[in-house]
Structure formats: structure tokens, C-alpha cells
Amino acid sequence: MLLLDVFSQYKFDQFKEEQYWSLHENGGFWSGDSYAAIVRNLKYPNRVTLEQTTVVTEDKIATYNIWHQFFTAESLIEEVSAAGFTVKGIYNDVSGEAGTEESQTIAIWLEKQI
Template sequence: MINHLFSLARQPALWQRSVEPFWNDGHISKQMLEAHLNPDWEAASRRHSDIDCSVKWLSRLIPPGSRILDLGCGPGLYTKRLSEQGYNVTGLDFSRRSIAYAQEHDTRSRYIYQNYLELNYTEAFDSITLIYCDYGALTLSERKTLLSKVYRALKPGGLFIFDVFTQKTNWSKQDSTSWRVYPDGGFWNAEPHVCLEASYFFEGHTVEARQTVILTDHELHQYLIWNTVFTQETLADEVLLWGFQLDSVYNDSCGSPYTGGADTLCFVLRKAQLA
């Protein structure tokens, strides 16, 4: 047991993936859905008032009647609102619980259970969104895969709208460890458990690994969540290689004007029109 614990609790290698994928874990996905649906809890989704604000902005940016694909749509908080605005909307997510909830509560949009890294469309959508900074949770090679698939899935002239965190976010830059006890269970596990948490920084403090190790009476679990922060320049260097043009940059996914001082950054990329 102790050797297993050592192996799970040691500093991970850069981009090491979780031993266990957690989006479809029965307990964790239930906690996650609760977090998405709490209108005032900025955790799995933004506050619902911010989501309203984003959808208002998106409906000014995206021409009426467009076909929109929302990647990592969760339980459909954006997709449902966009469908109500008259768009032809598809939501895609690899949490079965979130997709089931979305299908039950929004019959106008189409929902697909799929890993967006396996997206396989050609010139099918006018706009593709990826909201709440999920881009930065992907490894560099996953980001390359995603960008190439999004580029292919967009119609010429189509938009890819996504946000990322900047270093202005709550970014301590210092490796840290802490632990807590949950005698009645908690977010990560329904059983009584101890939770060992650590943050490690890499690549000049632009990449963070959040490591969570859960010890129950008879089990050990490890979850790793990665996050990369960007500046306008580092994001542009990475995404413009794919043939996209930078249409516009904002402070957030509500379309607030870009100042360079916000904790997020939102890019609107355009796929080139046919000559």
C-alpha cells in the first residue's frame, strides 16, 4: 500500500495523465453535474448570470440561423440558450451523465457523447465554441489535434471561439501540498476519505498540475488536472499555425474589450474563406 501511495503522490512528469479518467465516475460525475447546475457556484461551469452574458454576446457575434457546435457542452447550459435564440445547435461532451441531462432538458439541440479529440466532421459548422478554459487543460499535442479537427469541421469563413486563463488568474506559481479529511465523504469519493492535494508548476510557471490523491479505507485513487496559462502572444503563436486568422481578442467570453489585464483571454479565430 505505501509503495502504491508513494507512486501516486510523487510529483508527476510533465503532461502525465490521470491513472483514472474521472468524467464518467459514478460519484464524481454526479457531484460535477450538481456543480454545473448550481447557478451561483463558479466551479464546473461559470455562474449562470455570466453564461447569460456570454450567450448574449455570442448571439451578436454569430449570424442568425448558423450551425453551432459546442465542444465540452456539459449539461447544455450554453447550447440550450443558443437553441432558444434560433441557432441550429449541437453539443458534444464525453460525460455520459451531462449528455443525458442535456438531452432530457433540451429537445431542440442535438447532443453527442464523444471525445472531442476524435471529432470527425468536414466543413459542417459555421461556428465552434469551447468555453470555460478547457483548451488549456489539454496537452500541447492534444491542442494540436483539436485545432486541426476544429479547422476541418468549420465551413470556410467559420469561427472558432474559445477562452483560456492568463497568469492573472489565481496562479500561485509555487508548488504546494495540503491535505483534508472527509469523514462523511465529499466531492471525490462517497466514502470517508483523506484527500492529499498538490500543485506543481512547469514550463516557466505556465503549466500547472493539480494532483489529488484519495485514500479510503481500502482504496487509493489519483486524479491529475492540467492547466496552461497564455498571453495573447503565446496563444496566437500556437493557434495561427493552423491556417486560422485572428478575427478578434476579448478579455472574456462575454466579449469585454481586451485590456491585457484580465484573468482570462477569449480568441475568435476565423477559417479562411475560399479564394
């Protein structure tokens, strides 16, 4: 048995492509030191996004790429079925709520015979 949760098409549709920068004089998420963050969010084909953050401190520059893939219930079922899984249930989230078109996630309960 396997329980997966993934991001939905609805969440992909809400994702904004944008570029901005911010200063964090007292440090923050990306560094304990003072830094500038340069952010670029992009959408790619096949429901893929990139959240790219370049962190500039006094001593270094580092870029962090966070990739996400998003699914419809149909595309998720197609992908897991091709990998040999049987779908036992599909839900709004891992708590078992029924799915809606405005759900940000999709949870799928799978089984695979060994």
C-alpha cells in the same frame, strides 16, 4: 468560426505551489465515502500547472491529475496562427469584454478557411 477561452498569464502568476491534506469524514467532491485527500500543486515550464489529488478511502487509493496550460495574448495568437487560424478578435472573456492585465481568462474569436 471558433471561440476559445483559455487561462491567462495573470492566473498562472496567481497559482500557488503547495502541498496539503484534508479529511472528509462525510464524503465530498472526490468520493461519497469518507476519505483523505492529499493535494500537490506544481508549476512547470511553459506556463503549465498540475493539480494532483490523491484520494484515500478505506477500500482504495486513486490519484487524479488536472493539467492546465496558461497563455499570454501573444503566445495564444502565435499558436492559433501557426495552426492556420485568422484572429477576428481577442477579449477578456467569452462575453466580449475588453482584455485587461488582471483578467484570469483570454477569449479569442477565430476563423479558418477550408
